[in-house]
Amino acid sequence: MSRESKATLTFAGFALLLAFRDIATELFLSTQTATKEKTLWLSFAVCGTILTLSCIRLLASGQFGLLKKLKTPGALRRAMTLGLLSGGIYFGIFFIIGQLGAGVAALVDAGLIPLATATVGALMFKEKLSTDFYGAFLVYLLGITILMLTRNEYIPLWLLGIAVLPPVASALSDGFTKWLLDEKNAALTRDELLIVRFSPAVIVLYALASATSNSLVPQIDDPLKTLAVAVAGGWVPLMLLCTGLGIAGMKKLAAWEFTIPAIAFLGTLHRHPENVGVPMVGALLILSGIVISEWKLISRHKMRKTGAKLEGAGTKQVSEARPARDRGPVAEPARELVTLASVAGQSNGTREGAGAGPRRAPSTANGARAATRPQAVTPNSVTAVQHSTLVE
Numbered sequence: 001m002s003r004e005s006k007a008t009l010t011f012a013g014f015a016l017l018l019a020f021r022d023i024a025t026e027l028f029l030s031t032q033t034a035t036k037e038k039t040l041w042l043s044f045a046v047c048g049t050i051l052t053l054s055c056i057r058l059l060a061s062g063q064f065g066l067l068k069k070l071k072t073p074g075a076l077r078r079a080m081t082l083g084l085l086s087g088g089i090y091f092g093i094f095f096i097i098g099q100l101g102a103g104v105a106a107l108v109d110a111g112l113i114p115l116a117t118a119t120v121g122a123l124m125f126k127e128k129l130s131t132d133f134y135g136a137f138l139v140y141l142l143g144i145t146i147l148m149l150t151r152n153e154y155i156p157l158w159l160l161g162i163a164v165l166p167p168v169a170s171a172l173s174d175g176f177t178k179w180l181l182d183e184k185n186a187a188l189t190r191d192e193l194l195i196v197r198f199s200p201a202v203i204v205l206y207a208l209a210s211a212t213s214n215s216l217v218p219q220i221d222d223p224l225k226t227l228a229v230a231v232a233g234g235w236v237p238l239m240l241l242c243t244g245l246g247i248a249g250m251k252k253l254a255a256w257e258f259t260i261p262a263i264a265f266l267g268t269l270h271r272h273p274e275n276v277g278v279p280m281v282g283a284l285l286i287l288s289g290i291v292i293s294e295w296k297l298i299s300r301h302k303m304r305k306t307g308a309k310l311e312g313a314g315t316k317q318v319s320e321a322r323p324a325r326d327r328g329p330v331a332e333p334a335r336e337l338v339t340l341a342s343v344a345g346q347s348n349g350t351r352e353g354a355g356a357g358p359r360r361a362p363s364t365a366n367g368a369r370a371a372t373r374p375q376a377v378t379p380n381s382v383t384a385v386q387h388s389t390l391v392e
Contacts, residue, residue, distance in 0.1 A: 021233025083200030121250025
């Protein structure tokens with residue numbers, strides 16, 4: 001499997017599982033009151049599960065060089081920032097889902113992530129965005145606009161301000177993740193990266209949750225469902241994300257993030273029958289963005305147009321060159337006569353040399369003029385060549 005195919009599969013799995021996480025979180029929170037305390041404890045449970053599984057894998061592999069890698073210049077600062085961002089991301093996402101539902105939350109959150117991710121890739125890693133990405137983003141933006149306008153839901157300004165923070169934080173955390181995974185920088189493994197990413201988040205979330213709920217014991221209503229969401233919607237997609245960022249750029253990740261709001265929208269459609277109809281057009285437009293980006297439809301169209309122009313130019317050149325080739329047989333006898341004349345001159349020179357003995361060589365100037373003087377073609381010279389050929 002090529003690196004391009006592997007990156008496509010990992011980013012596709014990451015996007016699908018993130019959409020599943022948002023859908024499962026809405027269904028989970030719909031059975032209870034989404035208070036701030038429960039949201040904090042849910043965030044802590046998800047981050048704690050990811051940290052625990054990563055520690056188990058790291059111990060099983062026998063890799064103990066994490067502290068040494070963090071001594072790389074700039075690594076510890078980026079790792080601490082990444083950890084703090086991760087805790088805020090999960091709290092913000094779960095809080096927004098509890099307030100707006102997975103569909104609207106995905107529109108606001110995932111609606112900004114592709115642009116934020118592409119911007120971070122351009123600023124941090126000097127990645128150039130292709131025409132296919134710009135075209136896909138325009139189609140995606142049209143789909144998001146249709147979804148937002150047709151839902152007829154009012155979002156308070158303060159909640160909208162909170163909602164735009166997670167996508168920006170997610171894009172920055174992905175940029176720091178790619179930097180820490182790079183062999184030219186800290187060269188962390190996936191497990192080391194997740195440990196660095198979620199250790200500060202777990203500590204901060206536990207402190208906030210325990211202080212808010214006045215309880216040192218985590219308040220989790222359904223531990224099994226929480227564990228399932230944490231593994232399938234947290235740990236597994238992040239492992240896929242780390243794998244993809246290790247072999248591909250941020251713009252490819254941004255393209256696959258187009259699909260998250262559409263999948264979350266369609267996955268919660270049974271809970272929101274008012275979204276059947278025109279809003280589905282917006283969801284389909286969003287999904288078409290990934291088709292434009294992955295299949296490079298705009299680039300292929302440009303290549304076909306360029307190929308057609310080159311083919312037309314080649315046909316025109318062939319048609320213009322055809323009369324010259326048609327004149328070829330007419331010019332052919334003249335070339336044969338010139339050749340025969342030159343042979344005749346050589347033949348005459350040979351006979352004269354044999355009969356008259358050695359001759360004085362002409363001067364350099366005369367010889368040059370003689371060499372450059374065109375030979376006249378006469379019937380006698382042609383006859384002489386034929387005669388000398390018969391004699392020989």
